[in-house]
Amino acid sequence: MGLRKNVREAMLEAVPSLRAFAISLCGNVDRADDLVQEALLRAWANMGSFQPGTNMSAWLFTILRNLFRSEYRKRRREVEDVDGSYAESLTSLPEQNSRLEIVEFRNALKLLPSEQRESLILVGASGFSYEEAAQICGCAVGTIKSRVNRARSRLAEILSIDSASDFGPDRETRAVANSDIVRTDRS
Amino acid sequence: MQRIRNAAGARKTMNKDNPSRIRPMYAQKSEKNPVVKLGPDIKAKIGMQLRQIYGEIVDQGVPERFVEIIKRLDDPNCEGR
Numbered sequence: 001m002g003l004r005k006n007v008r009e010a011m012l013e014a015v016p017s018l019r020a021f022a023i024s025l026c027g028n029v030d031r032a033d034d035l036v037q038e039a040l041l042r043a044w045a046n047m048g049s050f051q052p053g054t055n056m057s058a059w060l061f062t063i064l065r066n067l068f069r070s071e072y073r074k075r076r077r078e079v080e081d082v083d084g085s086y087a088e089s090l091t092s093l094p095e096q097n098s099r100l101e102i103v104e105f106r107n108a109l110k111l112l113p114s115e116q117r118e119s120l121i122l123v124g125a126s127g128f129s130y131e132e133a134a135q136i137c138g139c140a141v142g143t144i145k146s147r148v149n150r151a152r153s154r155l156a157e158i159l160s161i162d163s164a165s166d167f168g169p170d171r172e173t174r175a176v177a178n179s180d181i182v183r184t185d186r187s
Numbered sequence: 188m189q190r191i192r193n194a195a196g197a198r199k200t201m202n203k204d205n206p207s208r209i210r211p212m213y214a215q216k217s218e219k220n221p222v223v224k225l226g227p228d229i230k231a232k233i234g235m236q237l238r239q240i241y242g243e244i245v246d247q248g249v250p251e252r253f254v255e256i257i258k259r260l261d262d263p264n265c266e267g268r
Contacts, residue, residue: 008257015253020244037256044260105236124234125241156229 007047010056011040017057017126018064024121025068027110038071039064058132065118065136108158112151119147120155 015036022032022039043050043063050059109117115137122133123144130148134141 004261008260011257011260012249012254015249015257016245016247017241019247019250020241023244024241033250033252036253040253040256040260102236102240106240109237109240121237121241124237152225152230152233155233156225 003047003050003052007044007050007056011043011060014057014060015040018060021061021118021121021126022064022068024109024125025065025114025118035064035068039067042067055132058128058136061122061126061128062136062138104159105155108155111158112154116147116151116154119144120151123148 018036018039019032022035023029026032026035039060043060046063050056112120119133119137122128122136123130128136130141130144134144137144
């Protein structure tokens with residue numbers, strides 16, 4: 001069947017991005033991978049709910065998010081990267097930002113309400129349009145826009161960014177990163 | 188941005204007293220603050236950081252585990268589901 005083959009190919013193509021999104025939801029790589037696996041199986045079993053001609057990637061994201069909401073959300077706080085596995089999974093270090101900057105940014109991201117974080121990631125990193133993000137989150141386009149704005153605003157506040165040049169490891173937010181490093185070392 | 192500077196100052200003091208209080212305090216502080224207009228440079232910077240974090244996971248590609256799972260979807264046992 002053409003659709004089955006298409007779905008499999010779309011899944012394969014979407015896995016890297018689904019994992020990145022799932023990790024941002026769970027804060028834990030192992031749990032995120034389980035979530036992705038569950039979402040793929042769910043999608044396969046419910047292929048009939050996919051409307052041909054629509055964005056298959058958005059459909060997969062919707063299924064993953066709904067699964068997370070229904071099954072994982074309650075457990076999220078207790079497992080949020082307590083073992084530092086998220087940080088360990090990040091091996092490469094691109095040149096444009098220091099590792100410390102990234103640690104700070106990731107910590108700041110965790111402080112956002114989950115709705116704001118997921119909206120920001122869907123639009124700002126996954127590359128979905130506001131409309132697609134609204135579809136994935138099951139809310140109005142205006143709600144997504146508002147959440148994204150609030151998310152950016154809070155990130156800037158948490159990281160004390162007054163201008164782009166301030167966005168560096170010399171800010172007071174260093175204390176947060178340091179406290180995290182201590183926490184991680186303890187294990 | 189006087190408010191942010193104050194927040195940072197308060198944070199420092201708080202840190203000395205009880206480091207574990209840092210995160211909740213951030214959250215509370217932020218809840219009360221209205222959305223402020225951000226310049227395009229800040230938006231761009233946040234976007235870049237965001238894509239970097241996301242991209243590091245995406246660059247890991249498709250772990251073997253998922254290649255296997257997706258391959259097995261074609262298994263007759265899964266067809267009827």
